[in-house]
Amino acid sequence: MTLREQITALKDELFHLRRDFHMYPELGFEEHRTAGKVASYLEDCGLEVTRMAKTGVVGLLRGGQEGKTLLLRADMDALPIQEQNDLPYKSRHDGIMHACGHDGHTAMLLVAARVLSGYRDQLKGNIKFVFQPNEEDAGAYLMLEEGVMENPIVNAAAGLHLWTGLESGTVDICEGPVMAASHYFYLTVKGLGGHAGHINKAVDPIMVGSAIVQGIQAMQTRELNPLQPVSIVFTGFKAGYNTTIVPEQADLQGSIRFLSADGSGIKDSFYRVVEQVCSAHRAHFELEFKVGNEMVANDPDMTGLARAAALETMGNKSAVTAGLQSMGGEDFSEFARRVPAVFYFIGSGNKEKKTDYSHHHPCFNIDEEALVTGVEMHARLALKYFGLS
Ligand SMILES: [Zn+2]
Ligand SMILES: [Zn+2]
Incomplete structure (x- = not known):
């Protein structure tokens, strides 16, 4: 047969x-x-x-x-x-x-x-x-x-x-x-809690987190090689619980995917943007990466x-x-x-x-x-x- x-x-x-x-x-x-x-x-x-x-x-x-x-x-x-x-x-x-x-x-x-x-x-x-x-x-x-x-x-x-x-x-x-490498990030932006009426006494982690989302988007489209596919997506942004209280921290997470052998530098760039944005706005942070699949x-x-x-x-x-x-x-x-x-x-x-x-x-x-x-x-x-x- x-x-x-x-x-x-x-x-x-x-x-x-x-x-x-x-x-x-x-x-x-x-x-x-x-x-x-x-x-x-x-x-x-x-x-x-x-x-x-x-x-x-x-x-x-x-x-x-x-x-x-x-x-x-x-x-x-x-x-x-x-x-x-x-x-x-x-x-x-x-x-x-x-x-x-x-x-x-x-x-x-x-x-x-x-x-x-x-x-x-x-x-x-x-x-x-x-x-x-x-x-x-x-x-x-x-x-x-x-x-x-x-x-x-x-x-x-x-x-x-x-x-x-x-x-x-x-x-x-x-x-x-x-099929893409898929890595994950977990970011905590640490500000200073306070009163919405006295915002100058607080460090607002929501504002800093938003600046990071924008900064990462700019990094992706202005710094990385457009001929090498990269997708960075924030899939979570949690902060706050009350209309008058500035929260202490914001928790962000998401995925970094790339379809080219040279993806190693992306996390370094990501880290740099987070670090610089936090520093510019007097916030601190914790950032952890995990590998899903290579x-x-x-x-x-x-x-x-x-x-x-x-x-x-x-x-x-x-x-x-x-x-x-x-x-x-x-x-x-x-x-x-x-x-x-x-x-x-x-x-x-x-x-x-x-x-x-x-x-x-x-x-x-x-x-x-x-x-x-x-x-x-x-x-x-x-x-x-x-x-x-
Ligand atoms: Zn499946
Ligand atoms: Zn399947």
Whole structure:
């Protein structure tokens, strides 16, 4: 049987798996049922199965001969959203929903594992199938801490995301930066409380905080290189509780996202603006940065492999695009920072099937035909990596 025929024969199983995961969604680091299903499926395929990172699962396919190790990754977590779809396989868990397509990611990688396990004897190397918990809150770090890249050492990685913003029947693969680094800031501006009627005796943290918001906006548009995308957004500004009392402090927070390798200086500039504005207005401050995700940047060689796999899978040049970059974060970056890697998008949007709602929307759904494409992409990319196609 050709690869396509093998996958087509497993189509019912693929849809069944996805719908089952969809019906019983679980939040990050709570994917116990999902992980159990994943582990027993992988064992059934004859893979060596390891549990790690609370609810993570790794299936190792050891090839017939020694060689490199390729990591293929799927994420398993759902979101705290009440599903509004009326589907026979609608979420049975109140307030929890697969609204990002990770149910599909898990199902696709499982079926790819079954298909690829049929190539074990010809395989000169290993394939590590990684089912990661809690992608929505950067759960990958825990798998890295617990040694997912070792035993055997991983040489390259690939991952994908179903994408409703892309038309079903297309695949998008870009070289270089594809998903943004997302860092967070927490800023407390400390003024001096007092009476609104005697404002000259107080230091107003609301005024200082507002000046900082403006100053950061000016820094972003007048100091940073406009050819390197940066997005700085204040998502919180809390201060005060009474019409006559000047509060002691203002608490601001937000995110700094960038899609270029040289984002290191942004936080220095941010700090400088905060420090200088506070100093100019006699206020003090505390500023803390946290890393959400680092940037995902695709390796040229791995991108080439994925594109070749996509051209064969789609059989049509115009169905393989290279235009999707996102200011959203993706913790696949933890893998991509360590080995040559590629992360690409499988179009799953179809207006007629009403699968064009955005990710994280309560009516989110995917065109299931895209799942077949995803399995074939995983499998073809792996076979190409090992020179089997
Ligand atoms: Zn998501
Ligand atoms: Zn997602």
